[in-house]
Amino acid sequence: MDFEKQEEKKNRTDAGLKGAIREEKTYRLKQRLRILLELPVTDPQQKEILKKEGLPVRYRDHLQLVAWNLYQKALGGDMAAIREMRGILEEGEPTKGKNRKQTAEQSQAPPVVIIDDVR
Numbered sequence: 249m250d251f252e253k254q255e256e257k258k259n260r261t262d263a264g265l266k267g268a269i270r271e272e273k274t275y276r277l278k279q280r281l282r283i284l285l286e287l288p289v290t291d292p293q294q295k296e297i298l299k300k301e302g303l304p305v306r307y308r309d310h311l312q313l314v315a316w317n318l319y320q321k322a323l324g325g326d327m328a329a330i331r332e333m334r335g336i337l338e339e340g341e342p343t344k345g346k347n348r349k350q351t352a353e354q355s356q357a358p359p360v361v362i363i364d365d366v367r
Contacts (some may be wrong), residue, residue: 285311 289295289308298308301316321329 273305285309285314 286309289312290309294313295308297316298312300366303312318333320328322333
């Protein structure tokens with residue numbers, strides 16, 4: 249019986265270690281992505297796109313370029329882009345321990361209707 253307890257404890261320790269390693273890798277990936285997104289845009293065509301939109305020079309980074317492209321796809325009716333933008337906007341708001349569905353049910357804003365078939 250003592251052997252079973254030791255084996256169970258070892259399995260819990262291994263699972264905890266694997267979880268910690270996974271969290272560390274996720275943290276490092278997020279840091280690297282943040283660094284890449286904060287790099288200034290160097291491609292002249294991409295610079296021109298951001299310049300035409302009137303963004304100040306200090307905001308002309310890859311994050312703004314990604315946001316601009318996502319916005320353009322959403323304007324074109326791409327449902328995945330619309331959902332992604334909605335998710336990004338909701339991320340900035342504190343939900344106070346509620347999940348997305350509960351938050352949406354309590355929202356006072358009118359629902360968004362997207363018509364995808366116009367004749």
